[in-house]
Amino acid sequence: xxxxxxxxxxxxxxAILLLGIGGIVGFLSGMFGVGGGFLITPFLxxxxxxxxxxxxxxxxxxxxxxxxxxLAQLKRKAVDFRMGAVLLAGGLLGSWSGVRVFSYxxxxxxxxxxxxxxxxxxxxxxxxxxxxxxxxxLLRARRHGGxxxxxxxxxxxWVHGLPFKMKFRASGLYISVLPPLGVGALVGFLAGIMGVGGGFxxxxxxxxxxxxPTKVVIGTSLFQxxxxxxxxxxxxxxxxxxxxxxxxxxxxxxxxxxxxxxxxVGVKLKAEQLRILLAALVxxxxxxxxFDLLLRPAELFSVTRLVLP
Amino acid sequence: MIRAALLALWLPxxxxxxxxxxxxxxxxxxxxxxxxxxxxxxxxYGAVKREAPAPAGAPLEVVITVEGPSTPLVIRxxxxxxxxxxxxxxxxxxxxxxxxxxxxxxxxxKILSGTDDLRYKITLPHAIRxxxxxxxxxxxxxxxxxxxxIRSTDESYRLLENQVQLVEETLFRTDVVxxxxxxEGDYKVRMFITRGGRVIDHMERVIGVRKAGLERTLYVMAHxxxxxxxxxxxxxxxxxxxxxxxxxxxxxx
Numbered sequence: 066x067x068x069x070x071x072x073x074x075x076x077x078x079x080a081i082l083l084l085g086i087g088g089i090v091g092f093l094s095g096m097f098g099v100g101g102g103f104l105i106t107p108f109l110x111x112x113x114x115x116x117x118x119x120x121x122x123x124x125x126x127x128x129x130x131x132x133x134x135x136l137a138q139l140k141r142k143a144v145d146f147r148m149g150a151v152l153l154a155g156g157l158l159g160s161w162s163g164v165r166v167f168s169y170x171x172x173x174x175x176x177x178x179x180x181x182x183x184x185x186x187x188x189x190x191x192x193x194x195x196x197x198x199x200x201x202x203l204l205r206a207r208r209h210g211g212x213x214x215x216x217x218x219x220x221x222x223w224v225h226g227l228p229f230k231m232k233f234r235a236s237g238l239y240i241s242v243l244p245p246l247g248v249g250a251l252v253g254f255l256a257g258i259m260g261v262g263g264g265f266x267x268x269x270x271x272x273x274x275x276x277x278p279t280k281v282v283i284g285t286s287l288f289q290x291x292x293x294x295x296x297x298x299x300x301x302x303x304x305x306x307x308x309x310x311x312x313x314x315x316x317x318x319x320x321x322x323x324x325x326x327x328x329x330v331g332v333k334l335k336a337e338q339l340r341i342l343l344a345a346l347v348x349x350x351x352x353x354x355x356f357d358l359l360l361r362p363a364e365l366f367s368v369t370r371l372v373l374p
Numbered sequence: 375m376i377r378a379a380l381l382a383l384w385l386p387x388x389x390x391x392x393x394x395x396x397x398x399x400x401x402x403x404x405x406x407x408x409x410x411x412x413x414x415x416x417x418x419y420g421a422v423k424r425e426a427p428a429p430a431g432a433p434l435e436v437v438i439t440v441e442g443p444s445t446p447l448v449i450r451x452x453x454x455x456x457x458x459x460x461x462x463x464x465x466x467x468x469x470x471x472x473x474x475x476x477x478x479x480x481x482x483x484k485i486l487s488g489t490d491d492l493r494y495k496i497t498l499p500h501a502i503r504x505x506x507x508x509x510x511x512x513x514x515x516x517x518x519x520x521x522x523x524i525r526s527t528d529e530s531y532r533l534l535e536n537q538v539q540l541v542e543e544t545l546f547r548t549d550v551v552x553x554x555x556x557x558e559g560d561y562k563v564r565m566f567i568t569r570g571g572r573v574i575d576h577m578e579r580v581i582g583v584r585k586a587g588l589e590r591t592l593y594v595m596a597h598x599x600x601x602x603x604x605x606x607x608x609x610x611x612x613x614x615x616x617x618x619x620x621x622x623x624x625x626x627x
Contacts, residue, residue: 068410068411068412068554069409069410070407070408070409070410070411070412070554070589072585072588072589072590072592072593072596073592073593073596075555075556075557075558076554076555077411077412077413077554077555113555125607125608125611126611128608128611128612128615129610129611129612129614129615130615131615132611132612132615132616132619133614133615133616133618133619136615136616136619136620137619137622140623177461178458178460178461295608295611298604298607298608298611299601299604299605299608300604301604302596302600302601302603302604302607303600303601303604306596306597306600306603308596308603308604308607310592310596310603310606310607310610311409311588311589311592313607313610313611314610314614317610317611317614317615318614321614321615321617321618321619322618324615324618325618325619325622358458358459359457359458359459360459361454361459362452362459364520364523364524365451365452365453365520366449366450366451366452366517366520366521366523366524367449367450367452367461367524368447368448368449368520368521368524368525369447369448369449369450370445370446370447370472
């Protein structure tokens with residue numbers, strides 16, 4: 066019942082299950098402003114979709130949920146287009162070089178390990194940092210009788226001493242374009258290596274490095290992710306024919322609905338609560354992958370089908 | 375000249391001396407993979423034709439194999455290095471069947487001799503090693519065994535002993551379930567009849583497994599118009615994202 070044969074993945078899966086996976090990932094994506102690529106790939110692998118198809122089709126799904134999310138944020142005027150464009154410029158550059166490194170690692174035959182280690186390292190590091198920071202903020206708020214201290218519009222750091230200043234009105238920032246370009250490039254690089262949109266890196270970077278207000282961070286991050294994952298989708302479709310449109314369609318249907326609900330819930334939560342939840346999620350994925358590397362696998366051998374020339 | 379004539383006379387009798395031949399059928403000779411494809415059951419049936427009464431002695435047995443298209447594979451092994459499990463060694467197999475089932479009327483070791491098994495490459499170990507076997511590297515045997523184990527666990531490779539029904543040493547039939555995650559291509563069906571472990575006659579049929587309908591359209595387009603296919607995927611995502619957003623706005627009003 067409801068079994069569906071996927072033309073590119075060449076497996077038969079349950080359609081309801083796919084809608085559910087899309088829904089969960091879409092919900093988180095709308096809530097936190099992350100694309101959800103770091104969640105959807107493990108999910109798809111778990112139900113038996115080949116890795117190449119999982120990564121490429123996941124990217125396609127992220128495009129849809131990000132568009133849905135951005136449109137929802139747009140109504141609240143929570144998208145900083147100028148900042149998004151600057152981040153994207155850096156992002157495309159970084160992603161191009163990331164893909165180069167990825168193919169180099171593939172040629173060495175250690176790409177799985179490389180991706181897993183990157184996940185553990187970056188997810189773990191960022192998750193832990195965010196968790197500590199937001200836990201501290203929550204405790205502080207509680208000690209002061211529920212009233213969080215007033216956050217300054219921006220905090221002066223080394224970032225503000227750099228040249229090429231630009232006004233980002235939606236974020237209320239007047240800073241140099243160099244840090245956003247750098248952040249974009251770093252995120253793009255990691256995205257190219259790990260095959261994800263990079264929202265989970267972008268969101269904390271925008272908050273902690275650029276000092277953007279939390280309310281515009283989500284919309285802006287989603288805006289940038291649309292283009293990075295859109296680019297990735299087309300590159301995969303052309304290079305390896307691994308985008309499964311039927312699989313994407315089901316994930317998207319679940320995802321766009323989930324993203325709308327996620328946005329509604331996200332608006333109701335406090336910024337600190339949102340951040341601590343995202344941190345917990347990111348940490349959980351990092352720990353899961355770390356365990357996979359540390360524990361003795363049940364089957365030491367793995368079979369990979371080579372693509373026919 | 376005389377010798378050739380004698381040879382011609384002698385040849386048919388040599389075949390007839392065996393006296394038993396397979397006449398066979400399949401319930402279908404093509405399988406269409408459509409969007410709601412959920413595996414397929416194929417009925418393989420046949421009869422044994424003979425000119426004389428069935429010979430006394432060892433009973434007639436039937437062995438049927440179904441083999442899916444072969445693909446090249448990489449088999450990797452993990453080892454612990456610096457505390458983590460890493461792929462350390464790998465071998466490449468030029469071709470291994472994506473599906474392999476052996477159905478029999480009895481225990482394989484009783485009804486099929488080792489020599490004929492090897493000759494016709496009937497049971498799984500021989501069938502895997504037959505096709506462009508792995509680079510005979512040190513320890514490659516261990517990798518092939520792992521391949522057998524992994525594919526047997528996910529039911530791509532099956533041994534169905536006692537699953538062929540044989541009536542009066544003449545009519546036989548079996549059902550082979552093709553799994554839902556089929557690979558496209560030609561599936562080779564082989565039928566063997568044996569007596570006392572020796573193969574008396576065998577025959578081969580082919581089942582064509584092809585994607586059909588929407589599955590076919592998408593697959594062909596992804597491979598022949600990849601750029602267009604990518605753009606359509608994107609457009610689909612954009613429209614779906616916008617539609618969901620617009621739909622929810624209407625709902626909340």
